[in-house]
Amino acid sequence: MREYRYGRIKPSEITDQQVWLKRRQLIKAGMAAGAGLLLGGANGPAMAAIAGPGNNRKISLSGESVYGRTLVPTEYEHITTYNNFYELGYGKEAPAENAAALKTRPWSIKVSGECNKPGIMDIEDILKLDQEERIYRFRCVEAWAMVVPWVGFSLGRFLKRFGPTSRAKFVEFETLYDPEHLPGQKRTVLDWPYREGLRIDEAMHPLAFMATGLYGEVLPGQNGAPLRLVVPWKYGFKSIKSIVSICFVEKQPLNSWNATAANEYGFYANVNPKVPHPRWSQERHRVLGKGVFGGKEDTLLFNGYAEEVASLYSGMDLRKYF
Amino acid sequence: MTKWRIVVFLVSLLPLAAMVWGALHDRLGANPVEALSHESGSWALRFLLITLAITPLRRLTGWRKPVLLRRMLGLFSFFYACLHFLVWLWLDREFAWGGMLADIATRPYITVGFLSFLILIALALTSNMFSMRRLGLRWKGLHRLVYAAALLAILHFIWLVKADLMQPLIYLGVFVVLMLLRLPRKAVMRKPRRMVKKQAVA
Numbered sequence A: 001m002r003e004y005r006y007g008r009i010k011p012s013e014i015t016d017q018q019v020w021l022k023r024r025q026l027i028k029a030g031m032a033a034g035a036g037l038l039l040g041g042a043n044g045p046a047m048a049a050i051a052g053p054g055n056n057r058k059i060s061l062s063g064e065s066v067y068g069r070t071l072v073p074t075e076y077e078h079i080t081t082y083n084n085f086y087e088l089g090y091g092k093e094a095p096a097e098n099a100a101a102l103k104t105r106p107w108s109i110k111v112s113g114e115c116n117k118p119g120i121m122d123i124e125d126i127l128k129l130d131q132e133e134r135i136y137r138f139r140c141v142e143a144w145a146m147v148v149p150w151v152g153f154s155l156g157r158f159l160k161r162f163g164p165t166s167r168a169k170f171v172e173f174e175t176l177y178d179p180e181h182l183p184g185q186k187r188t189v190l191d192w193p194y195r196e197g198l199r200i201d202e203a204m205h206p207l208a209f210m211a212t213g214l215y216g217e218v219l220p221g222q223n224g225a226p227l228r229l230v231v232p233w234k235y236g237f238k239s240i241k242s243i244v245s246i247c248f249v250e251k252q253p254l255n256s257w258n259a260t261a262a263n264e265y266g267f268y269a270n271v272n273p274k275v276p277h278p279r280w281s282q283e284r285h286r287v288l289g290k291g292v293f294g295g296k297e298d299t300l301l302f303n304g305y306a307e308e309v310a311s312l313y314s315g316m317d318l319r320k321y322f
Numbered sequence B: 001m002t003k004w005r006i007v008v009f010l011v012s013l014l015p016l017a018a019m020v021w022g023a024l025h026d027r028l029g030a031n032p033v034e035a036l037s038h039e040s041g042s043w044a045l046r047f048l049l050i051t052l053a054i055t056p057l058r059r060l061t062g063w064r065k066p067v068l069l070r071r072m073l074g075l076f077s078f079f080y081a082c083l084h085f086l087v088w089l090w091l092d093r094e095f096a097w098g099g100m101l102a103d104i105a106t107r108p109y110i111t112v113g114f115l116s117f118l119i120l121i122a123l124a125l126t127s128n129m130f131s132m133r134r135l136g137l138r139w140k141g142l143h144r145l146v147y148a149a150a151l152l153a154i155l156h157f158i159w160l161v162k163a164d165l166m167q168p169l170i171y172l173g174v175f176v177v178l179m180l181l182r183l184p185r186k187a188v189m190r191k192p193r194r195m196v197k198k199q200a201v202a
């Protein structure tokens, strides 16, 4: 039997964890009490999202979410001006500059493959689904990170609407292919369209998320409007942007970066400080917006979500399936 | 000439001024350390190529003045390379010596960058009159390594890029053109003529 190597928790960390959990409960209780006082105990009040700069259409939330309430979000400006979205250009600032090239209306998502109720869903109908805010850590494979207050809904619950069959072992996602408008697709830097995939149990995990917005407003183009995946325990390239197609499949689908450089980017792409990228270490990362002397932070296994997701990979050699 | 020297010296300091200004005014974007690394690395390479452009410039135009600025331009390449190295050592690797040495030994793009840097150090240390006199003929041989330094720096760039090779390949193109312009005149002259003939036949 293979030993699970990275998840060992030191006694000191367990104490920390308990203190943290207690603190989180206290904060939650405090917030609930505060909200109760303010709202006079009205039932099911719509939570206000963390406010953005108001450039884009607001999304109203339908419920309170507990995810990441203790995290401090990265500034909106940094989240929206430092992006890897090659469809809109290859530099970090290019996607924000070229965002207008991405036309998000009309827009629909085709769901197909091994499911009982395949269909095409319009983005306006998707925006009518219950939306919640979740603050997640986001870790790029390039060893930088940010904290993003996403708005959206659970991927698993969304997928279940289409009735995946028992043969649906994986889910494949595809980004818009529109070389006439998307400047980055004019050259074959990647094998367009961008594709990504998840194992079905990963896709059904409660942390897996579909984002329609950030900072309470619909996503700007550079962040993957109008609909993108967010898998917070995996490197950012798994969180495919501007999705037009979702397909339930039996075999492990191809993912674009793996197809480009298989020795550098795997299918799983779980955040793991112990598995270096061939060209750089993954042990630490820089959090965006901390200035020249902001320093770096230690990277945690599964980006700090080990407690929730480690069981998905028990018995797997994370070095082999990186 | 002194006037020229001062102008070129000050202009060569502009990239540094831009970096310092950007850092002080928080204008380097979301990842200022990366911005500093890219700026300093790019300017080290650009100054290296400018230095290499001076001989061809003289051959093509007969203009001799820039030759007198060559040493200064080469030293500016070294200066920006030092800055680049310092950013990496301090802000990127955070003076973690073990990790640094491992990087140099195991990551090819760092290895070649480091080799390029070592060459630049050797050239900068021997760029004075005293060394020229002491090394005599060997000085020329040593300073021919400047071509290797440039090529290694471009290789460093090619290997660190994730997918879009456009930028490093532009630098490579400039380097190749500068090298071709140095070929003995006959060789340069012969080539195009042959090509013309072939085209005519086809």
Ligand code: HEM
Pocket: B034, B037, B038, B039, B040, B041, B042, B043, B044, B045, B048, B081, B084, B085, B088, B092, B110, B113, B114, B115, B116, B117, B120, B153, B156, B157, B160
């Ligand atoms: C010990 C020596 C060196 C080390 C450790 C080093 C390290 C690095 C690192 C970490 C990057 C950024 C990689 C990234 O962001 O993905 C970089 C980029 C770069 N370096 Fe170096 N480097 C060294 C020497 C040099 C030298 C001597 C030159 C030029 C003469 C140079 C030119 C460049 C260039 C042009 C870039 C790319 C900038 C861009 O992407 O715009 N480096 N180097």
